[in-house]
Amino acid sequence: xxxxxxxxxxxxxxxxxxxSKASFEIxxxxxxxxxCNKRFKQExxxxxxxxxxxxxxxxxxxxxxxxxVLFRFKDQVGLKKSRRxxxxxxxxxxxxxTAAILITAITLVLYPRQEVNELTVAAQKCHMEYIxxxxxxxxxxxxxxxxxxxxxxxxxFPVVISEIPDFKSHHIKLFGGKVCHLNGISTAYTxxxxxxxxxxxxxxxxxxxxxxxxIKQTLGGDMVHSLRKGGVNLVMTRAGQDTFVCVVADHxxxxxxxxxxxFIKA
Numbered sequence: 589x590x591x592x593x594x595x596x597x598x599x600x601x602x603x604x605x606x607x608s609k610a611s612f613e614i615x616x617x618x619x620x621x622x623x624c625n626k627r628f629k630q631e632x633x634x635x636x637x638x639x640x641x642x643x644x645x646x647x648x649x650x651x652x653x654x655x656x657v658l659f660r661f662k663d664q665v666g667l668k669k670s671r672r673x674x675x676x677x678x679x680x681x682x683x684x685x686t687a688a689i690l691i692t693a694i695t696l697v698l699y700p701r702q703e704v705n706e707l708t709v710a711a712q713k714c715h716m717e718y719i720x721x722x723x724x725x726x727x728x729x730x731x732x733x734x735x736x737x738x739x740x741x742x743x744x745f746p747v748v749i750s751e752i753p754d755f756k757s758h759h760i761k762l763f764g765g766k767v768c769h770l771n772g773i774s775t776a777y778t779x780x781x782x783x784x785x786x787x788x789x790x791x792x793x794x795x796x797x798x799x800x801x802x803i804k805q806t807l808g809g810d811m812v813h814s815l816r817k818g819g820v821n822l823v824m825t826r827a828g829q830d831t832f833v834c835v836v837a838d839h840x841x842x843x844x845x846x847x848x849x850x851f852i853k854a
Contacts (some may be wrong), residue, residue, distance in 0.1 A: 591617075591621060598628055621769065660778075705771055707800040710800075714777065723768070726767065728763065744793070769788075778791065782837065782847070792834075793830060813825065813846050821846075822836050
């Protein structure tokens with residue numbers, strides 16, 4: 589099961605509303621995907637918190653809010669009875685519906701970037717998390733063959749890491765690698781240092797790259813495209829028939845283009 593499909597059914601999984609086969613597949617995916625497991629725990633905590641608040645809150649403001657919700661709901665479905673709905677109807681329909689609305693609103697606040705399906709946004713976010721030491725390489729090595737071997741059984745498309753020669757006065761050194769997910773897309777994340785500045789290289793399948801909304805022009809040929817966004821430079825290029833590369837760093841564009849072109853040669 590892929591990340592996008594797992595996240596689509598995460599709330600049904602939390603509420604135990606999936607069949608045994610789907611539940612098993614999601615549980616299996618969560619056990620092997622760090623990003624999705626983190627998302628699952630966040631969603632679970634949000635739901636537990638909301639349930640607790642809805643059960644325990646006796647604040648006047650909360651009571652007034654519920655009265656308004658109940659009145660609007662009663663009016664919409666055409667109920668002509670008293671202001672109080674039956675306890676069963678309240679628990680079965682009103683509370684879940686209102687909780688769902690609140691969960692959606694909170695999710696939009698907590699995960700605004702994840703709703704943006706842009707490779708530049710996702711790659712920049714991951715790079716900044718690496719710099720902040722919120723994520724770390726799964727394998728640390730300066731040997732390209734070791735990183736290539738690490739990725740070899742994790743992707744169906746070729747991921748080849750080769751030695752990158754120094755660029756003018758810039759010393760480029762391989763540091764490590766990790767499987768990461770950009771908006772649910774599995775990516776070979778390779779870390780470099782260029783003059784002691786962290787450089788992130790994301791290698792993904794060309795077909796997966798087509799899911800992002802901001803790189804259509806880059807998929808049209810072998811041209812190298814560069815831009816600056818969120819305080820970092822990004823360089824993107826199609827590296828071959830099956831692979832696409834995105835290089836991110838707070839470094840000069842010429843050096844990043846040099847790194848990107850190395851993957852085109854590979």
